[in-house]
Amino acid sequence: MSEEILNVSSLKVNASEREILRGVDLKIGKGETHVLMGPNGAGKSTLGYALMGHPSYEVTSGRIGFMGEDLLDMTPDKRAKAGLFLSFQNPVEVPGVSLLDFLRTAYEQKGERISLLKFRKLVKEKMQILNMDESYLERSLNAGFSGGEKKKAEILQLLVLEPRLAILDETDSGLDVDAVKTVSVGVEHFQKETEGSLLIITHSTRILESLKVDKTHVMVAGKIVDNGGPELVEEINASGFEKYLKE
Amino acid sequence: MSDREKTFVDDIDRELYDFRFDSTDSYRLESGLTEEIVRQLSKEKNDPGWMLELRLKALDIYNKTKMVEWGPDISGLDMDKIDTYVRSNTTMKGKWSEVPEEIKETFERLGIPQAERESLAGVGAQYDSELVYHNIREDVKKLGVVYTDLESAMHGEYEQMIKDHFMKLVPPTDHKFAALHGAVWSGGSFVYVPKGVKVEIPLQSYFRLNAPGAGQFEHTLIILDEGADLHFIEGCSAPKYNVANLHAGCVELFVGKNAKLRYSTIENWSKNMYNLNTKRAICDEGGKIEWVSGSFGSHVSYLYPMSILNGKGSSCEFTGITFAGKGQNLDTGLKVVHNAPETSSVVSTRSISKSGGISTFRSAVTIMPAAKKSRSTVSCQSLMVDDISRSDTIPAMDIRTPDADVGHEATIGRISDDAVFYMMSRGISEEDARAMIVSGFAENVSKELPLEYAVEMNNLIRLEMKGSIG
Numbered sequence: 001m002s003e004e005i006l007n008v009s010s011l012k013v014n015a016s017e018r019e020i021l022r023g024v025d026l027k028i029g030k031g032e033t034h035v036l037m038g039p040n041g042a043g044k045s046t047l048g049y050a051l052m053g054h055p056s057y058e059v060t061s062g063r064i065g066f067m068g069e070d071l072l073d074m075t076p077d078k079r080a081k082a083g084l085f086l087s088f089q090n091p092v093e094v095p096g097v098s099l100l101d102f103l104r105t106a107y108e109q110k111g112e113r114i115s116l117l118k119f120r121k122l123v124k125e126k127m128q129i130l131n132m133d134e135s136y137l138e139r140s141l142n143a144g145f146s147g148g149e150k151k152k153a154e155i156l157q158l159l160v161l162e163p164r165l166a167i168l169d170e171t172d173s174g175l176d177v178d179a180v181k182t183v184s185v186g187v188e189h190f191q192k193e194t195e196g197s198l199l200i201i202t203h204s205t206r207i208l209e210s211l212k213v214d215k216t217h218v219m220v221a222g223k224i225v226d227n228g229g230p231e232l233v234e235e236i237n238a239s240g241f242e243k244y245l246k247e
Numbered sequence: 248m249s250d251r252e253k254t255f256v257d258d259i260d261r262e263l264y265d266f267r268f269d270s271t272d273s274y275r276l277e278s279g280l281t282e283e284i285v286r287q288l289s290k291e292k293n294d295p296g297w298m299l300e301l302r303l304k305a306l307d308i309y310n311k312t313k314m315v316e317w318g319p320d321i322s323g324l325d326m327d328k329i330d331t332y333v334r335s336n337t338t339m340k341g342k343w344s345e346v347p348e349e350i351k352e353t354f355e356r357l358g359i360p361q362a363e364r365e366s367l368a369g370v371g372a373q374y375d376s377e378l379v380y381h382n383i384r385e386d387v388k389k390l391g392v393v394y395t396d397l398e399s400a401m402h403g404e405y406e407q408m409i410k411d412h413f414m415k416l417v418p419p420t421d422h423k424f425a426a427l428h429g430a431v432w433s434g435g436s437f438v439y440v441p442k443g444v445k446v447e448i449p450l451q452s453y454f455r456l457n458a459p460g461a462g463q464f465e466h467t468l469i470i471l472d473e474g475a476d477l478h479f480i481e482g483c484s485a486p487k488y489n490v491a492n493l494h495a496g497c498v499e500l501f502v503g504k505n506a507k508l509r510y511s512t513i514e515n516w517s518k519n520m521y522n523l524n525t526k527r528a529i530c531d532e533g534g535k536i537e538w539v540s541g542s543f544g545s546h547v548s549y550l551y552p553m554s555i556l557n558g559k560g561s562s563c564e565f566t567g568i569t570f571a572g573k574g575q576n577l578d579t580g581l582k583v584v585h586n587a588p589e590t591s592s593v594v595s596t597r598s599i600s601k602s603g604g605i606s607t608f609r610s611a612v613t614i615m616p617a618a619k620k621s622r623s624t625v626s627c628q629s630l631m632v633d634d635i636s637r638s639d640t641i642p643a644m645d646i647r648t649p650d651a652d653v654g655h656e657a658t659i660g661r662i663s664d665d666a667v668f669y670m671m672s673r674g675i676s677e678e679d680a681r682a683m684i685v686s687g688f689a690e691n692v693s694k695e696l697p698l699e700y701a702v703e704m705n706n707l708i709r710l711e712m713k714g715s716i717g
Contacts, residue, residue: 053672075677076671085672105683
């Protein structure tokens, strides 16, 4: 394996006092793309939230190492600054805060001040990749955005912030064919232009068609029950999760 | 504005800014507000006879009127020592060392230069701003616009106009503090915009903060003739500190036929202040009044700008925000009277309460029988930043014709944890995330303000949100 970015070991997580993750182990190396699949309610999104540090998800045991640091000691903003990114399944609407202001504030958290003019230019380039109209920049963050627009805005943030590891939580769900295509073009761009790693949580395989996948993991009932290469995606695509559920 | 215009400095009438009541011992002899005090004030201000009469009449009403008995507690105002408020009104002197630390710190954070700080704190005079004020005056003068202090205008060609309008819209009988204002008012602005004149630059009373009495019993009288257009900005985001803690100003706005007036206020009184201000506008046919109002300061506020839509097709827009922090009880809102057909009012307000602050939105919309085919929409949104703060909404509607369209909508909410988490997941600290969400909530007002004021307001919100966690 190449340089280790993420090392999750024996992770147990409670939500609303119920155990959702029951001992998860996962390692992701630099530049690798991992796919996490599994039936509804398996705990895939919980893993994403727990990694990012959502206060409603309580880590009861286990460790999360991220680039040699212990993530569990960090608040979500510190985790983001360390290079972690989570693309939300349902991005929150924030009225009155423009997408541009939000992006720039987030960008400057990396410790780099940038002039508005320069930043606009940078963002516009990324928007072109996603086929996004510039007018979105002046709109309130996610407010009144359609499902597809919200997901595009998430990928735009991914491209602007260039994290070391991005978790994409069901970024393809609820999108039409064209929107999935656009989103995967954005993700592909991230793969190729940065050395960032990816953990793609998904139900379907559409988003994966044009992406290079290194490893696939299957999660059932709060545990990772199978690991494989890209061929595992095909397998699940053909026969579903049935064989895991029977076990 | 070019540098050479600064030569106008010699032309400034210094008399207006002279403090002549440095020795205040004579005032200490009696407590309470006496006729003698009012007479002497009038004499010092060189009032015309009719003004002295008005003052005495108002004093009489003041003495006969009961104290306000609804709304937030104002028992902290010692009315037996009302003379002290009046006295400091005329001297406004204090020491920089006596200005509260929190105010000094806010000046620091807002990046206000020292000279200006002293001026805003009422302990120093700032000649630069007078100069700017003077230059603006020269600019608009070319358009035939009158923009001056009320005291000197009373002695010029506009005396009759002032006499015809002064405290006609807000009579001293309105309430006890309107009567007090009538008796002891001092300082303020007079603006007259002639027929058809559109003033491109906003006039800003900020430049007059320094005048004696500004920020205490100041009177603003604005008259727009037919088809005129003006934007007037009152106040600024810097905290204004006064040695005395009562503000009972009065604003009277006369909007002529098809004229349009925008009146913007960003107010940040020091947190010891009782802000009992009265503002009122009246619109002729097709006239429009737009209020943009931000209330951040004071210990207690009673503030309900009133719009009287008196001519057919006249309209009012009200956009406001109130931010009540620790120890603040801000009772703000508005009144609208629809008194002619086809009038409309659109109200959008936000209130924020934090650290135990109390924010109350109070509105009164009256649709008179004559106001057929009128429309009114009131929307107020409240945001509570924590569990110990309070937010109330008290809307009143009095509709006397069936032929009107009236709507009211109110929401009260909290900062969503998910929104905070979302922003934090992008590297933004919890404090900054909360401040951004609150600033976004206040966008209805900030987008209506000139850019520099909007930036100031956002800075102010950031400051108020500091240390809001935990």
